[in-house]
Amino acid sequence: MKVELENLFSTDEAIQDKVIKVFKRYGIFLCEPVIRESSLKASFNPIVTLNEDVTYEQMASLYKSLKSELGIVSIGERFYFTFSDSDYEQAPLFTLNSTGNSTDMFLDDRGTLFSKSTYCDHCGLIEKEQLSPLVVDTSKFKDRYLLHASGYWVASEKLVTIMEQGNIEGYELLEVIHQGEEDWKQPAYQLIPKQVLPACSADRVKLHFATEGSPCRCGLGGIINGPNLYEKNNLADLTGDVFQAAEWSHNGKYLYKKTLFSRKFRDLIIENNISLEVKGEKDANFGPKDWLFDPILLR
Numbered sequence: 020m021k022v023e024l025e026n027l028f029s030t031d032e033a034i035q036d037k038v039i040k041v042f043k044r045y046g047i048f049l050c051e052p053v054i055r056e057s058s059l060k061a062s063f064n065p066i067v068t069l070n071e072d073v074t075y076e077q078m079a080s081l082y083k084s085l086k087s088e089l090g091i092v093s094i095g096e097r098f099y100f101t102f103s104d105s106d107y108e109q110a111p112l113f114t115l116n117s118t119g120n121s122t123d124m125f126l127d128d129r130g131t132l133f134s135k136s137t138y139c140d141h142c143g144l145i146e147k148e149q150l151s152p153l154v155v156d157t158s159k160f161k162d163r164y165l166l167h168a169s170g171y172w173v174a175s176e177k178l179v180t181i182m183e184q185g186n187i188e189g190y191e192l193l194e195v196i197h198q199g200e201e202d203w204k205q206p207a208y209q210l211i212p213k214q215v216l217p218a219c220s221a222d223r224v225k226l227h228f229a230t231e232g233s234p235c236r237c238g239l240g241g242i243i244n245g246p247n248l249y250e251k252n253n254l255a256d257l258t259g260d261v262f263q264a265a266e267w268s269h270n271g272k273y274l275y276k277k278t279l280f281s282r283k284f285r286d287l288i289i290e291n292n293i294s295l296e297v298k299g300e301k302d303a304n305f306g307p308k309d310w311l312f313d314p315i316l317l318r
């Protein structure tokens with residue numbers, strides 16, 4: 020697995036050479052920027068692989084140089100985790116990050132009862148407990164198989180049938196409450212994992228954006244967790260196909276726990292032509308209905 024950092028920022032065209040020189044001082048060779056003729060702005064979009072040669076700490080001090088020397092303060096940052104073929108071949112479990120490169124993979128909440136409480140006073144993250152079945156507009160499903168609603172996965176009847184025929188185990192179904200257009204409503208089920216995985220290894224990659232200040236002391240706010248990393252021995256006795264992570268994740272506002280799926284489940288989705296095999300969000304196979312599974316890492 021490699022960690023890549025993408026930056027996006029623009030400057031006056033007049034100082035583009037100076038920007039290139041600052042990056043060069045840190046050992047990073049920038050491509051020529053894209054120039055917008057209308058504004059005479061130079062737009063830079065480097066993608067840097069983080070490793071021993073270029074660490075994130077170096078990038079943070081590079082940002083400081085850009086600010087103090089050239090007055091550049093607004094720098095967009097994004098991390099990518101790129102897996103090797105052997106990461107895909109070895110992983111017994113996968114996190115499911117998306118069921119389509121499209122906003123159609125999300126269902127809005129239409130009135131599920133939650134009890135909410137503040138998890139952290141500093142960053143304001145909220146913990147919520149589900150008190151009723153999910154309330155969603157199932158007419159949005161159309162021919163989709165699995166949609167994401169408020170941190171949970173909701174399966175169509177078609178998917179449930181395929182999972183049953185494929186002997187997928189380790190989950191419960193809770194039928195959702197339909198709220199919306201009556202004509203196109205369909206039965207749909209929240210997928211509830213029956214087993215909780217052991218805790219991730221302490222060596223799991225943890226990142227934060229230097230441009231957004233320090234991460235919160237609660238260990239969640241402002242932290243970007245890398246792929247789930249497990250001690251191999253801790254997973255030796257697992258059975259079943261659907262699991263809940265032990266750790267909290269968050270969407271910037273609410274906490275939730277990730278659902279992980281077995282290799283068998285991923286294979287079933289690909290064999291049934293529900294999704295192409297997608298390896299990373301930059302993969303050309305990642306279309307509007309394709310599923311993005313990331314392998315867990317073992318050590």
Ligand SMILES: [Zn+2]
Nearest residue numbers: 139142235237
């Ligand atoms: Zn916090």
